[in-house]
Amino acid sequence: MREYAPPYLLEFAKLGAPDIGYLSVAEPPSPSLPFAVQRVVWTYYTPESIVRGRHAHFRTEQVLVAVAGRIIVTTELADGTLQSFRLEDPFVGLYVPPCAWHTMQYSHAAVQLILASTPYEEADYIRSHAQFRQVWRVPQ
Template sequence: MQKPHLIEFPKLGAPDIGYISVEEVQGLVPFPIERIFWTYFTPESIVRGRHAHHATEQILIAVAGRIIVTTEMPDGELMTFVLESPHVGLYVPPNAWHTMQYSHTAVQLVFASTRYNEEDYIRKRENFLQVWGSK
């Protein structure tokens, strides 16, 4: 079972000219990308996410600002990641409950392994614990 982990994308450039980060097909993302979406202007008081997926894998990237991501694995292991570098992404496997809290200026880019399907979401924590067998 995969755990959430950071992926560092190439960071090319210099402070005086700027940077570019690149992901190519069959590169660092461990799945074919079926959906790309982004979130922005999220108030700092709002916690988003609060769900897990049956099948969807994701890479979360803070292309601007800061995002604090907390994940919970089926065995109860909690992990917290601070995303604030646009060349670093967080891999979130399908069996991880996750929440995100944003700085107001944060822009989150997400690569997902599946197209949107409401049935893939586990939106109640009690159901997550039942589905994935957590304590």
């Protein structure tokens, strides 16, 4: 299987000023967007008590952005490496490779933008944690 970079934070350009507001841009190819976007998804009105995600992918790479509110993202690699990321700036994204199990927990007003490298295909999702560990296990 292809090797991917582990999850990491990336910054998008932040253009503007406090007196007029800001905008950020993601255009591939660029250091801020490591793939061509094939799908855009956003989540909102997620209750704070709900943990979403709980999956990995075979092929899909993603960048997650908290365009409003706060999102805590926890990633796990098949070797057991855990990382936690706090997304709360709309110009900061989190790269999530297919080989990372991930969960998200939201503040009440959070809006999450997801940029994905592939169109939706249910067969690309790994929804069983045990299967994720088997598929992406580190060779000995």
